[in-house]
Amino acid sequence: MTGSDLKNSLAASTAQDGSLAARLATARKNARFVLHAQNLWPAVQPTLGLLGLYTLAGLLRLPQHLPDGLRLVTVAGWLSLCGWRLHRDLSRLSAPTPQAIDQQIETASGLHNHPLATLTDTLPTTTEAHTQTLWHAHQNRVLATLGPLKAGWPRLLPHTPKQRLAAGALLFALAAGCLVAGPAAPGRIAAAFIPGRDDPDVPLPHIEAWITPPTYTANAPVFLGNTAQPPTVPQGARLTVIVTGLSSHPVLRSAKGMVLTDATRQKLDAKSWKITVTLSHTGNVRLAGRGRTFANWPITVLPDAQPNVQWGPKPGAGKGDWRTRLPFEASHAYGLSSLSVELHLTHPGRGPARTLSVPLPLTGHPKTAKGVITPDLSEDPWAGESVTGQVLATSVSGQNGKSAPATFQLGARTFHSPVARAVLDLRKRYALGRERRHATAIDLAALGETPGPIYDHTGMFLNLTSIVAMLDNPRIQDSEARTGAVNMLWDLALDIEDRRKGDDASALTSLDVRAAQAAVAQQLRHMREDGNQSQQAKEELEARLNTLKDAIARKMQALAAQAMRDHTAIPDLQGFSRAGDKAFSKLMQQLQRDATNGHDGDALERLQQMEDATERMRNATPQDMAAMAQQMVAQAKAREQTAALRDLTAQQAKLLDHAQSRLDEVLKAQSNQNSALEDDGGDGEQAYGSLPTSELLRRLGLPVPPGADATPQPNTHTAEPAPLPPVKAEEQAALRRTDRASQRALDHALDELKDEFKELTGKTPPAFADAQKSMQDARKALGNGEDAAAATAQEKALEALRKGRQQMQDAMKGDGKHQSPSFLPAFGGSSSESNTGQSGQSNAGDGGNTPTDDADDTDDQDQQQGKRDPLGRKLGEGNDHAPDDSTHVPESVARQRAREIEQELRRRDSDRTRPQQELDYLDRLLKPF
Numbered sequence: 001m002t003g004s005d006l007k008n009s010l011a012a013s014t015a016q017d018g019s020l021a022a023r024l025a026t027a028r029k030n031a032r033f034v035l036h037a038q039n040l041w042p043a044v045q046p047t048l049g050l051l052g053l054y055t056l057a058g059l060l061r062l063p064q065h066l067p068d069g070l071r072l073v074t075v076a077g078w079l080s081l082c083g084w085r086l087h088r089d090l091s092r093l094s095a096p097t098p099q100a101i102d103q104q105i106e107t108a109s110g111l112h113n114h115p116l117a118t119l120t121d122t123l124p125t126t127t128e129a130h131t132q133t134l135w136h137a138h139q140n141r142v143l144a145t146l147g148p149l150k151a152g153w154p155r156l157l158p159h160t161p162k163q164r165l166a167a168g169a170l171l172f173a174l175a176a177g178c179l180v181a182g183p184a185a186p187g188r189i190a191a192a193f194i195p196g197r198d199d200p201d202v203p204l205p206h207i208e209a210w211i212t213p214p215t216y217t218a219n220a221p222v223f224l225g226n227t228a229q230p231p232t233v234p235q236g237a238r239l240t241v242i243v244t245g246l247s248s249h250p251v252l253r254s255a256k257g258m259v260l261t262d263a264t265r266q267k268l269d270a271k272s273w274k275i276t277v278t279l280s281h282t283g284n285v286r287l288a289g290r291g292r293t294f295a296n297w298p299i300t301v302l303p304d305a306q307p308n309v310q311w312g313p314k315p316g317a318g319k320g321d322w323r324t325r326l327p328f329e330a331s332h333a334y335g336l337s338s339l340s341v342e343l344h345l346t347h348p349g350r351g352p353a354r355t356l357s358v359p360l361p362l363t364g365h366p367k368t369a370k371g372v373i374t375p376d377l378s379e380d381p382w383a384g385e386s387v388t389g390q391v392l393a394t395s396v397s398g399q400n401g402k403s404a405p406a407t408f409q410l411g412a413r414t415f416h417s418p419v420a421r422a423v424l425d426l427r428k429r430y431a432l433g434r435e436r437r438h439a440t441a442i443d444l445a446a447l448g449e450t451p452g453p454i455y456d457h458t459g460m461f462l463n464l465t466s467i468v469a470m471l472d473n474p475r476i477q478d479s480e481a482r483t484g485a486v487n488m489l490w491d492l493a494l495d496i497e498d499r500r501k502g503d504d505a506s507a508l509t510s511l512d513v514r515a516a517q518a519a520v521a522q523q524l525r526h527m528r529e530d531g532n533q534s535q536q537a538k539e540e541l542e543a544r545l546n547t548l549k550d551a552i553a554r555k556m557q558a559l560a561a562q563a564m565r566d567h568t569a570i571p572d573l574q575g576f577s578r579a580g581d582k583a584f585s586k587l588m589q590q591l592q593r594d595a596t597n598g599h600d601g602d603a604l605e606r607l608q609q610m611e612d613a614t615e616r617m618r619n620a621t622p623q624d625m626a627a628m629a630q631q632m633v634a635q636a637k638a639r640e641q642t643a644a645l646r647d648l649t650a651q652q653a654k655l656l657d658h659a660q661s662r663l664d665e666v667l668k669a670q671s672n673q674n675s676a677l678e679d680d681g682g683d684g685e686q687a688y689g690s691l692p693t694s695e696l697l698r699r700l701g702l703p704v705p706p707g708a709d710a711t712p713q714p715n716t717h718t719a720e721p722a723p724l725p726p727v728k729a730e731e732q733a734a735l736r737r738t739d740r741a742s743q744r745a746l747d748h749a750l751d752e753l754k755d756e757f758k759e760l761t762g763k764t765p766p767a768f769a770d771a772q773k774s775m776q777d778a779r780k781a782l783g784n785g786e787d788a789a790a791a792t793a794q795e796k797a798l799e800a801l802r803k804g805r806q807q808m809q810d811a812m813k814g815d816g817k818h819q820s821p822s823f824l825p826a827f828g829g830s831s832s833e834s835n836t837g838q839s840g841q842s843n844a845g846d847g848g849n850t851p852t853d854d855a856d857d858t859d860d861q862d863q864q865q866g867k868r869d870p871l872g873r874k875l876g877e878g879n880d881h882a883p884d885d886s887t888h889v890p891e892s893v894a895r896q897r898a899r900e901i902e903q904e905l906r907r908r909d910s911d912r913t914r915p916q917q918e919l920d921y922l923d924r925l926l927k928p929f
Contacts, residue, residue, distance in 0.1 A: 023149060030151030031104040035096035038154035043089035045167070050082045052170045058192025059177030059185060064199055068248070072195040108152030115146060190291065196248055197291030205245035205271075207287065207295055211279070212238045216334045216365065216396035230298040234334070235280055236397060237301070241287060243273045243294070250289035252277055260285075307332040307393035307401035312372060315389070316408025322615070323374040323608075324411040328360060328403075332395040335365035339393050346386040346407055351433025352479070356380060356387070361528065361601035365396050373604070376611060377410050381431030381486055384412035413615075419453050420496040427489040430482065437481060441471035453496050460499075463492050509555040513614050516548035517607070524595055524603055538596055545588045552584050552614065584610065637760055638812060644753055645808065649801045651746055655739050655778070656794040662732050662787045733785065740782040747775045750801075757808060765807035771800035 057063055063071050096104075106115070157164065178185045184200040191199035213219040214236045222231045243250050250273055252260045263277035277285075279301050287295040312327020326341055339360035358375055377383060387410055391403040415421050426443050429435040435443075448454050448464040467488050471481055494514070498507035523541045591606035754768045774797035781789035908914060909922040 024146075027105050027109075027149035027151055028098075028101050031101045031108070032096055034151050034154045035100060035104055039093055039096070040090075041154065043093055044086060045163075046089060047082045047086040049166070049170060050078070050085065052174060054078050054192065055189055056170070056173050056177055058189045059174070059181050061188060061192075061199065061201065063192045064188070064202075068195050075193060075195060104152060105149055108150040109146070109148065111146065187291075194291065200292070202290075203245070204292075204294055205243050205250075205289075207244075208242040209287075209295065209297070210240055211299070212240060214334070214397060224295075224297050230300055232300040232302060233279060234302050234397075235304040237279045239277050239279055239285065239299075241275045242268075243275070243287070243289070245271050246273060246289055247271055248290055249273055250275060250287055250294065253286045253288055254283060304395075304397045304399055305333070306399045307336060307395050309391045309393045309401045309403040311391060311403050311406045312370070315406050317411030320414065322376065322378045322411045322413040323612075324377045324408075325372060325374050326358065326360070326389075327372040328391045329370045330391065330393040330401075331368045332393070332397075332399070332401075333367065335367050335396045336362060336369055337365055337394050337396045338362065339369060339391065341389050341391055343382070343387045343389040343410075345382060345432070346388050349433040351431060352482075356382060359528075360391075361604050363599050363601060371601070373601075374608060376608070378413040379490055380410070381428050383410050384428075385410055385432075415493065415497050417453065417497050417500040419447070420493040420500075422447060423489055423493045423496065427486055427493070431486045437471050437478065440485070441468045444468050444471070453499060457499065460492060460495060463488065463495075467492070505561070506555070506558040509551065509558045510614075512551040513548070513555050516544065516551045517611055517614065519544045520548055520591075521607060524607065527595060538592075541595060542592060545592060548610070549584060549588060552610075555614065584613075634760065637756075641753060641757055641760070642805075642808070644749070645801070645805055648746060648749055648753065649798065649805070651742065652775075652794060652798055652801060655742060655746075656791060656798060658735060658739050659782075659787045659791040659794060662735065663791065665728065665732070666787075732787075736782045736785060736787070736790075739790075740779050743775055743779045743782065747772055747779070750775070757811075761811050763811045765804040765811065767800045767804035767807055771797050771804060774800055 054063075063074060066074060105111070181188050187200040191197045209224040211222040211224065211231060211233050213221070213234055217234050219234070222233060224231065239252075241250070241252070247270070249265055249267070252263045252275055254260060260277050263275050266274040266276075268274055275287075279285075279299060282299065282301045285297045285299055286293055287297075307330055309328070309330045312329055315325060315327055317324045328339065328341070330336055330339055339362055341358040341360060343356040343358070345354075356377075358373075358377070360369075360373060362369060386407060388405050388407045390405050393401045395401075415424065423444075426435070426440055426447070430437070430440040444464060445468050448461055448468070454460045454464055467485050470476060470484055473481075476484075495507060495511070498510045520541070523537070523544050527537050527541065587606055587610060591603050591610075594602040594606060750768060750772055754764055758764045774793045778790045778793035778797060781787075781793055905922060906926060909919065909926055
């Protein structure tokens with residue numbers, strides 16, 4: 001072999017050796033792992049045996065009977081023993097030697113004569129090179145002849161029979177324990193190793209759970225059980241769970257398994273627990289404890305929406321109005337707790353930022369509030385300015401809502417004195433930051449030096465001087481100086497306006513009235529904000545109202561004196577004073593009653609009515625006093641006409657009673673005749689069967705259908721009613737003649753009343769014409785001796801008189817709307833709008849009473865209390881029966897006979913041979929019964 005051939009042979013052999021060496025390295029790596037596993041398994045067998053023994057004990061529920069503390073000690077000790085034994089056995093292990101690895105490969109691959117030893121043998125370093133080459137060639141030939149190399153599998157079976165027997169017994173016991181435990185096996189094993197955990201065989205605790213809705217919803221609690229439908233509750237509801245029979249505390253978890261951290265837990269006794277949590281989101285709430293789930297409740301939570309708030313139509317003050325109209329609408333599903341209006345200047349100046357808040361009165365917690373208030377904001381420096389406002393609402397659930405902004409103008413008082421207007425102009429410029437403090441002081445000083453009301457009156461001059469001194473004092477802060485100057489300038493302007501006629505007494509009384517009204521308003525505000533309805537607060541309110549009453553009385557006296565000086569014609573000054581005292585007293589009583597009953601909106605309305613009246617008093621002119629005199633005359637005439645109509649109605653009711661009394665006597669005679677027939681062997685049913693249907697209906701007091709009198713009655717015989725005795729008949733005829741004359745007199749009286757009312761108001765109630773026609777019909781029926789027809793006509797006359805009375809009141813109210821507003825609440829046609837937060841409607845206050853109101857009080861109360869029938873007559877007056885919806889059944893007819901009549905009507909209704917018109921009427925008549 002040449003040298004080149006030898007080199008080529010060696011190169012090919014070297015490439016082949018690399019591939020075979022990689023295969024041998026992989027086999028050795030796998031064999032090393034097998035030997036590791038084979039050596040490790042005997043080392044962990046004792047530890048696994050210890051764990052198996054404890055697992056077997058857990059399957060038999062032995063550790064679970066121990067207390068949690070003792071079980072913790074047992075588990076910790078046993079696991080420590082297992083860890084110590086495992087550490088001891090593992091520390092004795094040694095890494096497999098290369099010879100053992102090669103031997104494992106040779107054994108698993110079936111190699112003989114230890115060929116791998118040839119691969120590991122080496123020649124001495126002194127061996128010649130060609131000998132080394134030949135040795136490598138020999139090793140390559142041996143490596144090439146090895147074939148597939150295997151690492152084999154680790155031998156995991158115990159080596160000795162004793163070990164195999166012990167392992168088999170333990171595995172058999174574990175299998176038997178799992179078979180006995182069944183599905184509860186995993187739970188038993190987990191409970192054995194985890195202290196504080198119960199296995200599935202432990203009885204579940206007793207659970208009581210309910211959801212309490214928030215108090216503002218007024219909903220009943222929802223008890224949780226095995227209901228098909230998940231409960232739906234409002235946001236903020238409280239879930240309460242009572243767990244009995246659980247040694248450690250339970251927890252509430254969400255659907256994602258997270259513990260509800262806001263839940264509060266309370267231990268009731270050794271094995272009883274109480275958990276409460278506020279529900280804010282929809283989802284599942286899971287009750288768990290000691291490693292188990294006790295209950296799972298899907299709960300739907302309705303979110304709490306914000307209140308719906310919006311402005312009503314036309315907010316703001318109209319032209320010439322000094323009150324600001326604030327209409328509002330608000331609603332919330334659970335009720336409203338507070339309402340207010342926040343105002344900001346539309347074009348703020350350089351003055352300090354400020355928000356004007358106006359509370360809206362609420363009574364209770366209504367779900368809907370709709371109304372209008374008209375507060376007096378003319379005292380505020382923003383009076384007459386354009387503002388942007390929003391209605392703010394807070395629900396009883398704590399949600400806040402606001403309306404869209406609205407821009408309008410605040411009301412402002414009208415001042416006729418040029419000096420007062422100048423003072424107010426300076427006040428507004430300074431309050432809104434349009435003029436600096438020093439410049440305002442200079443302008444006020446110049447105004448005081450100008451000849452006029454301030455210069456001529458010492459008290460006003462001193463007040464103006466003190467304001468200027470306060471503004472010039474640098475030690476007073478700007479905010480304090482601004483607040484003081486604004487308030488004092490307002491009082492000064494009012495004083496100047498009150499004294500513009502040179503009447504000091506009237507100005508002083510106006511000042512007293514304003515102070516008393518402010519005191520009453522302050523007390524009402526305290527009672528509303530603090531919810532103070534104590535006896536002391538009520539007595540304080542009563543005392544302040546008495547002070548206001550005295551101040552108004554002095555103001556009335558000053559007005560009377562002014563009227564005398566101005567030569568104003570008031571027919572009765574004492575009557576004028578009494579009328580004013582009565583009007584304000586009634587209004588104050590209503591105010592006190594509303595405040596005591598918690599009707600804040602109504603109480604505020606009464607106070608506003610008094611403020612309106614006193615404001616008109618302050619600006620009263622001789623023309624106003626003359627108009628007052630005319631209204632007093634009109635009121636007197638209206639009272640007279642109302643009393644006349646009331647007397648006329650009473651007389652008409654007496655005539656109706658007379659006619660009905662005579663009809664009763666006729667019915668009694670017929671009843672006696674029927675009784676005589678029955679005594680003669682007649683049958684009761686046969687006696688009633690002889691009467692026509694119309695007569696049976698009349699006896700029951702029921703209306704008779706048209707044409708019923710003409711309906712023939714088959715298979716019956718008619719009996720003429722027994723006539724009255726001659727003496728009684730003559731007596732009734734005389735009474736009819738007397739009633740006919742009285743009816744004629746009432747007709748003439750009504751005609752005169754109609755003319756007087758037309759002269760007073762220019763209107764005639766249409767019902768008066770109907771009443772006169774009915775009176776004429778009654779007079780004609782009385783002349784013909786027909787008491788039934790007369791009674792029917794008289795009933796129509798009474799109904800027309802009642803309508804006429806209402807039309808008179810409506811006409812007086814309509815006439816009052818065109819009158820100038822009066823400064824007495826009981827006069828004039830003006831009425832202020834009121835806020836009724838619960839009903840959502842606006843009612844006219846007492847300021848809109850007509851002159852007929854006082855005269856109507858008694859009758860209205862009687863009718864409200866059910867003491868009068870719809871015709872205006874007192875129940876049971878003048879006859880022996882009480883009307884009930886125009887049904888007149890005399891008490892002399894026994895109830896048994898009424899039942900017999902009803903039975904006869906039912907018998908006739910069952911007789912299908914009767915006319916269809918009569919059968920249809922009887923069907924409709926008897927259907928409700």
